[in-house]
Amino acid sequence: MSYELRNTILKVENVSLKLGNNQILKDVNVEVKDVVRPGLTQGQIVGFLGPSGIGKTKFFEILAGIAPADTGQVLLGDPLTPVKIGRVGVVQQSYPLFKHRTVLGNLMVAARLKGIPSGERKDKIVELLSGFGLENHLNHYPAELSGGQKQRVAIAQQLLCSDHFLLLDEPFSGLDILMIEKVCEMLRSISLMHEHNTIIVVSHDIEATASIADTLWVMGRDRDDKGEPIPGSRIKHTFNLVERGLAWEENSMAKKDFHELVNEVRGLFKLL
Ligand SMILES: Nc1ncnc2c1ncn2[C@@H]1O[C@H](COP(=O)(O)OP(=O)(O)OP(=O)(O)O)[C@@H](O)[C@H]1O
Numbered sequence: 001m002s003y004e005l006r007n008t009i010l011k012v013e014n015v016s017l018k019l020g021n022n023q024i025l026k027d028v029n030v031e032v033k034d035v036v037r038p039g040l041t042q043g044q045i046v047g048f049l050g051p052s053g054i055g056k057t058k059f060f061e062i063l064a065g066i067a068p069a070d071t072g073q074v075l076l077g078d079p080l081t082p083v084k085i086g087r088v089g090v091v092q093q094s095y096p097l098f099k100h101r102t103v104l105g106n107l108m109v110a111a112r113l114k115g116i117p118s119g120e121r122k123d124k125i126v127e128l129l130s131g132f133g134l135e136n137h138l139n140h141y142p143a144e145l146s147g148g149q150k151q152r153v154a155i156a157q158q159l160l161c162s163d164h165f166l167l168l169d170e171p172f173s174g175l176d177i178l179m180i181e182k183v184c185e186m187l188r189s190i191s192l193m194h195e196h197n198t199i200i201v202v203s204h205d206i207e208a209t210a211s212i213a214d215t216l217w218v219m220g221r222d223r224d225d226k227g228e229p230i231p232g233s234r235i236k237h238t239f240n241l242v243e244r245g246l247a248w249e250e251n252s253m254a255k256k257d258f259h260e261l262v263n264e265v266r267g268l269f270k271l272l
């Protein structure tokens with residue numbers, strides 16, 4: 001498959017974090033490059049995996065500029081500049097929406113925050129919501145939506161007010177298999193909306209994540225001579241799914257190589 005890796009659009013340099021006496025992250029270094037495919041608009045999707053408690057959410061907060069690191073920095077965009085709050089859309093599990101505002105009202109706030117001219121806001125929102133199958137819910141309040149619908153509104157909201165970067169923490173948890181497929185489809189289509197759209201998905205669902213990602217990051221710790229984990233996690237393994245012929249394909253999950261990859265990642269978890 002013909003593709004090219006161009007400029008670095010996300011760069012994490014030597015990020016470390018200690019909480020109390022607990023070294024959570026140590027010298028995390030990782031980057032995302034703009035993937036370019038001739039004749040296509042192709043964004044990036046990174047699947048971010050790792051055992052429970054390893055530091056994914058803490059790293060995610062630093063990536064989004066919500067929490068500071070003790071050392072190091074996160075740079076974003078083209079050209080690369082330091083992250084700050086608002087540049088990265090963050091979709092957490094609680095999907096915080098204004099309860100007293102309708103779907104349209106919630107998204108109008110996001111569009112205003114982003115500085116979209118007032119005359120263009122509504123059209124842009126309606127177009128976005130149609131893409132998410134929510135065109136009939138414009139005037140509904142969050143309490144009138146299902147969990148999956150709320151999640152899609154929250155994603156639309158974050159897309160509207162951020163800068164091409166979207167982080168999702170556990171977007172598949174609590175969803176049935178069909179809903180997981182729908183969310184996967186939606187994330188795929190968001191990644192095709194703009195060359196720089198970059199989605200990072202934190203998840204325990206290795207299959208679903210690998211089915212949409214072009215890259216997988218696995219967070220873990222090093223071990224000492226006795227095999228004991230050394231405190232301080234980093235991105236220990238990176239998988240390029242494009243090279244393995246497993247990215248950007250509707251039916252990648254049916255491939256033998258896909259199952260081998262999932263097993264390989266699963267095997268790594270025991271050693272992290
Ligand atoms: N305030 C704190 N003080 C000390 N340690 C903390 C604090 N908050 C979190 N931790 C520790 O930081 C580590 C990383 O937590 P984090 O929430 O990032 O894990 P995670 O990889 O997202 O896990 P999960 O997959 O279960 O969501 C955990 O081991 C946790 O015990």
Ligand SMILES: [Mg+2]
Pocket residue numbers: 056057058
């Ligand atoms: Mg977490």
